[in-house]
Amino acid sequence: MFTGIVELIGTVQEYKPFDDSESGGQGVSITIKDATPILTDCHIGDSIAINGICLTVTAFDADTFKVGISPETIKRTNVADWKQDAKVNLERAVSQDVRFGGHYVQGHVDTVATIVSREAEGNSIIFGFQLNDTQYMKYIVEKGFICIDGISLTVTKADDTNSTFYISMIKHTQENVTLPLKSIGSLVNIEVDLTGKVIEKQITLALENQISNESSTLNKMITKLIDQRIQEHFANK
Structure with missing residues (x-):
């Protein structure tokens, strides 16, 4: 379980697809670097969310860790865009002493959405997204929770007709997550609030x-x- 409060921005060091994968079956094996702060208490088999996807650590050292990703996860998420040197959001699974500042996040991505707009509003950014799978729009409501690339956010507006929704990101969050680095047309991982389901x-x-x-x-x-x-x-x- 996760909170959607990103702990660290990591970097994709290596992306080994399909038959070259050692730990991901017929999927891919990915190594993430720049992860030292969240590896101090790491163990093989621990769960770490990468861009909102709950993944299992199969190997690690002081600064990097490796995960295996299945074909099903690749189809349902934006993993295919994780090229070398891509920046990703990282969050360890919650422990007993973690304050629950975000919302209940499983790390089970439902679908992806496309960034369709971004506009400045003071020191905030208003992002607009359009769902690829419209069936999930029924779970997205104004002032409801949503997890975007592993970030716990609040929906500010929902347009059921066009399967689009909007969030407002404050300056502090902008400085600690990867979403502001993405451009219009980019894909993001979406996990809708489990409560609605x-x-x-x-x-x-x-x-x-x-x-x-x-x-x-x-x-x-x-x-x-x-x-x-x-x-x-x-x-x-």
């Missing part, structure tokens, strides 16, 4: 159970309404 699942299951049960309250209400409409129809004949 859980609520949707619970409501769906509850409705399905009610509908499948002939003696349920919902089924009785539907039957009563249908009977009323039928009676009204024939009464007006």
Whole structure:
């Protein structure tokens, strides 16, 4: 589990695709450097989020660590853009003594979005994004949480019709994450707030159970309404 509070900006040192991968099966093996501050308590098997993707440390030294990434993760995220020397956001999995300053982040990226706008507003930047998979727009709401490239942010505006949403990034955050380094047209990783998914699942299951049960309250209400409409129809004949 993560908070979406980026600890450090790292650098891609090596990107070894597919058959050359030693630790990622048929995916890729990636080595991140400039990571000394977050490796002081590192162990093999630890989870570190890279641009919001929860990944497992397979090797490390004083300044670098290696992870393996599967083909499924590559398809769903912006990993393909992680060329050598690319800057990435890093966050270790939370420990018991970490203040929860962001929001509950799994590190399970849902989809990617394209940066469609960026405008200065005082010392803040207003970024606009358009989802590649519109199905996730239902989980993005104004003033709701969203994780973009591993950064916990608040949605300032959501446009369901065009599958676009906006965030405002303050100066402090700009100086400690990679998003301001990206240009319009760049892809970012998106993890929507898990709360919306859980609520949707619970409501769906509850409705399905009610509908499948002939003696349920919902089924009785539907039957009563249908009977009323039928009676009204024939009464007006």
